[in-house]
Amino acid sequence: MEVSRKLKTAIGKSFPAAVPLVRQFKTQFETLVKLLNFLPLAVSMSQLTFNYGYDFQRFCKWSSLKKKKYSRTQLRALITMDYHRIEKGLALKEPRVGFGENVVKRLLSNLQSYQQTFGLDTTGQIALNSLFAYYNFNRENGVNDDLLYQNISVLRKTIIDSNEITNCGGILKVTKQSILDAAKIELKNFFESRYSIRHFTSEEVDISLIKQAVKMAQKTPSVCNRQSSKVYVFTEDEDKKKVLSYQNGNRGFGDQVSKVLIVTCDLEHFVSIGERNQCWIDGGMFAMSLIYALHSLGLGTCCLNWSVELEIDRELRMVAGVGDSEAIIMMIAVGHIPEQLNIAQSPRKRLEEILIVN
Ligand SMILES: Cc1cc2nc3c(=O)[nH]c(=O)nc-3n(C[C@H](O)[C@H](O)[C@H](O)COP(=O)(O)O)c2cc1C
Structure with missing residues (x-):
């Protein structure tokens, strides 16, 4: 610091005209140093942006977000979502008769296109069985949806013997005891x-x-x-x-x-x-x-x-x-695993640090 101050004084006395130039050079030099310091962060940020872009592009390409035409896996996922909504609805304590009208409509329509394009594989059949369970639930509760029954029957006829046949879908009746016994x-x-x-x-x-x-x-x-x-x-x-x-x-x-x-x-x-x-x-x-x-x-x-x-x-x-x-x-x-070995202890945090009881 002392040397630099003396140098400045000497330059100032010998070449007064150089003083503004030195000041300007100093400012530019300091700006350059700041930029160089920022450079690693800027590089990391641009790499991070590219990597987010990679995930973004892959999600846009492969998810069924706003797609007009679905691949087999996409359509199967949409069908699974909807038949699962029906299963979930039927698994409630008191399902509402006729619940999920729009879901049922969409599921039927997706099942029809799935059947036409790919045939009714196990997912298609599970969906159909869930729809049938839904139909039966409504019928047992006084609502007989003939059109739904017809649609299910038409789709059922398309299942051919070479298909892997499944009866899964709908709800399963279990007891608390059976769960407790198995989980003991x-x-x-x-x-x-x-x-x-x-x-x-x-x-x-x-x-x-x-x-x-x-x-x-x-x-x-x-x-x-x-x-x-x-x-x-x-x-x-x-x-x-x-x-x-x-x-x-x-x-x-x-x-x-x-x-x-x-x-x-x-x-x-x-x-x-x-x-x-x-x-x-x-x-x-x-x-x-x-x-x-x-x-x-x-x-x-x-x-x-x-x-x-x-x-x-x-x-x-x-x-x-x-x-x-x-x-x-x-x-x-x-x-x-060998008879004897060393493992890293990997101790865990205290429970109070991660369990927040409200
Ligand atoms: C997603 C994930 C990635 C991991 N990657 C590695 C790895 O590349 N190499 C390794 O030796 N251990 C790896 N581990 C193991 C962890 O170090 C280990 O699970 C942690 O220390 C807890 O120890 P524990 O599994 O023995 O309970 C990984 C664990 C997870 C969950």
Whole structure:
């Protein structure tokens, strides 16, 4: 500071005309320094904008938001939403006779186009069975909707023997006791004995165990029962290595993993702006169930984050054959647990910090 002050005084005395120039240079220099300081933030912000743009573009492309023509998955999701509205209505304590008239109309019309374009698969049949349960409920309560009955009958006739036939749909009568009996398990120990495992044996995980776990995870709740989650399984060493090379959290144990799973969520199941983040919720919940299901089968798992930028997301999608309409939620490393191993303690916060009782 002292040197700079002396220099200024010397310049001022020797070259008075240079003083304004020096001042101007100083101001410009300071502005440049400020700009340079701001540069990393500006770069991050523009990258963030591009990444939001990537999510935005994918949601616009694949959700059924304002679409005039639907893909099979989109139409199936819309049908599922509506038949589920009927099931929900019928599951109330006192359903209103004739409830959901508009939903029923829309469902019938969507079912008719679905049948014409794709045929009545299990989703179509479940929807039809739900409509029939609705018809019966109204009839038992004194309202006989003949037109609805005719429409259901016409659609029913189109189900051919080669279709997978299902009787599901509508409501199920259960007792509290049956739920309590089935849920009577010591869950606290089960939860507390699940750790993220980062050390596996060389024993291969049988694919039947993965299938069993995925089947169990299918019971995960999802928005309007739309079931948008999918699981990709990688078994071959070369494939696992390739897929894991895009993920930065498996260093030191990735090579021991018997199966690598990629959990995805299909954006074609979402219909409105409000649902723009729904895939992360439904996909995340599904992944959690899958992890607990694998835990219940005695397998070790470690979630592997997929918090990546668009370029890497695109690359993995291509390498792993993940459909363009799907968002990648996370990977899961699966393997057999060795007899003895170390786990990270990962202590949890105090309950009072996260539980707000009002
Ligand atoms: C979405 C998600 C991503 C994760 N990614 C990684 C990862 O890349 N590598 C890793 O070693 N652990 C990963 N974990 C594991 C967490 O570190 C771990 O769940 C946390 O520390 C709690 O420990 P616990 O699972 O043993 O209870 C991830 C967990 C979640 C939920």
